[in-house]
Amino acid sequence: MQLPESPSFSLVGKRALITGASSGIGLASAVALARAGADVVVAARRLDRLTDLVASLQEEGLKASAMALDISDLETTRDQIKQVGSFDILVNSAGTAKHSPALETQVADYDQVMDINVRGAYFLTREVAKGLIKRGKTGSLINISSQMAHVGGIDRAVYCASKFAVEGFTKAMAIEWGSQGIRVNTVCPTFVNTELAKQTFSNPERKAWVEEKIKLGRIAEVQDIMAAVMYLASDASSMVTGTSLLVDGGWTAD
Numbered sequence: 001m002q003l004p005e006s007p008s009f010s011l012v013g014k015r016a017l018i019t020g021a022s023s024g025i026g027l028a029s030a031v032a033l034a035r036a037g038a039d040v041v042v043a044a045r046r047l048d049r050l051t052d053l054v055a056s057l058q059e060e061g062l063k064a065s066a067m068a069l070d071i072s073d074l075e076t077t078r079d080q081i082k083q084v085g086s087f088d089i090l091v092n093s094a095g096t097a098k099h100s101p102a103l104e105t106q107v108a109d110y111d112q113v114m115d116i117n118v119r120g121a122y123f124l125t126r127e128v129a130k131g132l133i134k135r136g137k138t139g140s141l142i143n144i145s146s147q148m149a150h151v152g153g154i155d156r157a158v159y160c161a162s163k164f165a166v167e168g169f170t171k172a173m174a175i176e177w178g179s180q181g182i183r184v185n186t187v188c189p190t191f192v193n194t195e196l197a198k199q200t201f202s203n204p205e206r207k208a209w210v211e212e213k214i215k216l217g218r219i220a221e222v223q224d225i226m227a228a229v230m231y232l233a234s235d236a237s238s239m240v241t242g243t244s245l246l247v248d249g250g251w252t253a254d
Contacts, residue, residue, distance in 0.1 A: 086131030138181030174242030215250030
């Protein structure tokens with residue numbers, strides 16, 4: 001009997017850009033991809049945190065470098081991507097949230113969330129895709145979205161709107177670039193045990209709401225998201241594009 005070859009999760013020889021890498025899911029994604037063999041470029045606004053991350057990765061003998069990047073500044077982002085060269089993998093984990101009741105939404109808060117979560121993510125994905133197309137190479141572009149891209153949430157009208165938009169442009173880009181072997185997907189986590197989630201967990205009512213909705217009965221850890229990112233970045237997911245990998249503990253199963 002001829003047995004099928006097992007798919008490879010190795011990223012040796014691949015170059016990856018990870019934004020929002022100074023903390024949380026972005027940092028964890030950078031670690032996961034570097035340990036899988038990728039040469040990672042970690043990017044965020046806080047260069048000091050990135051320097052510490054690069055040093056820790058290099059201590060493990062891994063390939064890593066840092067770049068200060070604000071994806072809401074489209075022109076500078078475009079120029080920086082051109083300067084540092086092309087990438088095989090993008091993990092766009094840069095994002096922000098301004099939670100409030102919809103009736104109290106401030107225009108400035110709305111604009112800030114949309115500038116980073118939608119506008120910045122859209123044009124960053126486009127710039128990395130341009131590099132792949134120019135070289136005639138395939139690649140995997142991953143946007144860190146949210147379970148809130150599939151459901152509504154208390155005080156999260158603006159955040160939900162931004163993540164629903166990410167799902168939309170991800171699907172459209174996947175259709176547009178599929179024939180060139182460029183895959184575009186999202187990872188949609190539930191609440192993850194990071195600094196960003198502490199504000200929600202400090203509110204007893206919100207914490208109870210979260211715990212009731214997650215069917216597996218626990219908050220996600222960054223390791224849960226690392227596994228999803230590794231899968232989508234690797235050739236193991238070579239037939240996966242234009243879709244969402246929900247890592248939500250069953251939240252959206254209702």
